[in-house]
Amino acid sequence: MSSEVVVAITPSIVVVFAIILLALVFFATEPVPVDITALGVMVTLMLVQPASEWLVSANLLAEPIMLFDPYPRQALSGFASTATLTVLAMFILSEGVQRTGVVQLLGAKISSFTGNSESRQLGATIGVVAPISGFINNTAAVAILLPMVSDLAERGGTSPSKLLLPLSYASMFGGTLTLIGTSTNILASDLSGRLINRPFTMFEFTELGLIVSVVGTVYLLTVGRWLTPERIKPRRDLTEEFEMSDYLTEVTVRSDSPLIGQRVQRALVETEFDVDLIQLIRDGQVFLEPLGPKEIQAGDVFALRTDRDTLVELLDVEGLDIVPNVTVDEAELEAGEAGQNLVEIVVAPGSSLIGESLASASFRQRYNATVLALRRGEELIRRRMDNISLRVGDTLLIQGATDSIERLDNNRDFIVAQEIERHDYREEKIPVALGIVLLVVALAALNIVPIVVSALAGALAMVVTKCLRPPELYDAVQWDVIFLLAGVIPLGIAMENSAAAALLAEFVVMTGDFLSLVGVLAVFYLVTALLTNVISNNASVVLMIPVAVDTAETLGANTFAFILAVTFAASTAFMTPVGYQTNLFVYGPGGYRFTDYLRVGAPLQLLFAAVTTVGIAALWGVTPPA
Secondary structure, eight states: OOOOOOSOOOHHHHHHHHHHHHHHHHHHHOSSOHHHHHHHHHHHHHHHHHHHHHHHHTTSSSSOOOOOSSTTTTTTHHHHOHHHHHHHHHHHHHHHHHHHTHHHHHHHHHHHHHTTOHHHHHHHHHHHHHHHHTTSOHHHHHHHHHHHHHHHHHHHTOOTHHHHHHHHHHHHHHTTSSGGGOHHHHHHHHHHHHHHSOOOOTTTTHHHHHHHHHHHHHHHHTHHHHHSOOOSOOOSOHHHHTTOTTTEEEEEEOTTOTTTTSBHIIIIISSSSSOEEEEEEETTEEEOSOOTTOBOOTTOEEEEEOOHHHHHHHHHHHTEEEOTTOOOOHHHHTOSSSSOOEEEEEEOTTOTTTTOOTTTTTHHHHHTEEEEEEEETTEEEOSSOTTOOOOTTOEEEEEEOHHHHHHHHHOTTEEESSOOOOSOOOGGGHHHHHHHHHHHHHHHHTTSSOHHHHHHHHHHHHHHTTSSOTTHHHHHSOHHHHHHHHHHHHHHHHHHHHTHHHHHHHHHHGGGGTSOHHHHHHHHHHHHHHHHTTSOHHHHHHHHHHHHHHHHHHHTOOHHHHHHHHHHHHTOOOSOTTSSHHHHHHHTTTTOOHHHHHHHHHHHHHHHHHHHHHHHHHHTOSSOOO
């Protein structure tokens, strides 16, 4: 058939495209967090109408640009969207399950039979995270399971790099099993309901999700296992993993040292030298943070983090001697207390430390812990770290007192990458929390109440039954995701109201001149997948679903099939670490390079493009149902 563009290019379309292009640049480069970009998009869209009215009054524009009706209520509808509220409730439900420790107990059971077999460890990792991700937020699932998988690798003598990337990938395709697996599914359901009056049911696409999950699992256990690199060698010692041998040493204070009588804070912390004080050994007793108030005495032994050149200068100026025949390793740094003193922590999405440095955040003083090294992907930084701006996924090697490590484990700004023995799990609430989640799923699946109602009721039930305490509700929610949703939803509305989506659809329809409907469906999958690997998955859904609907209607195709193609593609961003939050979670702990995601993820992305497209065509058809 012959196609031509019939949608007239109007000022409103030009404005919307300009905002989209600017938003894409900001989403891809992240000069500010993506949720701030989304709010900026929303505010900019709201300012278009009053600005255009002023231009009309100045005779610079023929008529005002109307993107929302009613204005401004429609522009603010993202905050009241059922998708936003459902995602918010699902975060609370996930937290309620997490607080019971049921996932950790499951992990402990699994580690008992995996042993040192990499195949079993990989199979167990995928086999646990994929089904869990179908029922709790997949980002939360990875955050919970990352310590378990790291410990699984350590105990089995396996490189964590071989397990952590599959952990992220499996959580993504596991999220396609049900409506509540990802925020992307929930947002796509809301858009589908608004545009074609067909929201997703709870298990609408479970059959396809199972097919995709089986294919993904087979790939990760075979080709993917071969392609996944071993960036971090199997280790028993964290100081070896971070290659700290040239940066850790012990020094003793000579009797003629000018430091004697001074407080540690002034003498060794507030100093021009690039040095971190790790621990103090005095009369056979080990002292950890806070060390600042202590007065230095002759014979004190300090464990330091510094480089060799700085150490030589420090010894000469401050009257210190190197302690001979001492290796400062994990065993030495763990000698202070009975609990764990040395751990890896990952900077989590939404962390208050993102964009801050260790110095500006007063990390040492705030957390009573010392940063010994920073790993960003494959890059290891072990000197002059204080003024480096922190990013999501950065991994810090931390040494501190046991109670400081436990506080870090409870802090939502971080994910501790090793299992910490915790006594605050509410194991007696496991049946209650799981029962609430099952009831939420059942009520929505049987269409007794909408998913937003059952999810909010379930969130309330978590508090009423004391699976969660009231203050924990606010910590449970990933507010950056909520604001991202609220900010990008108006962009989709503006695309529809301005006919920008229809114009894009006209260009896509041209591919129908030489492609079948299945081919056009595959085009939508691939374009959405590529877009999602660069910008937010939720932003991709908002941008692509209106275009998919208009394209399908123009071609006389099944609109629901096209919506599903976009939804599945947006949930599977395998090719970059920035494409999905879970990819960033494992970037530092796995020591990956940016290209590792392309190497392992690109074949999987192409495989899923074929399987998903064929699966949608077979299960739902590409032509409208009779």
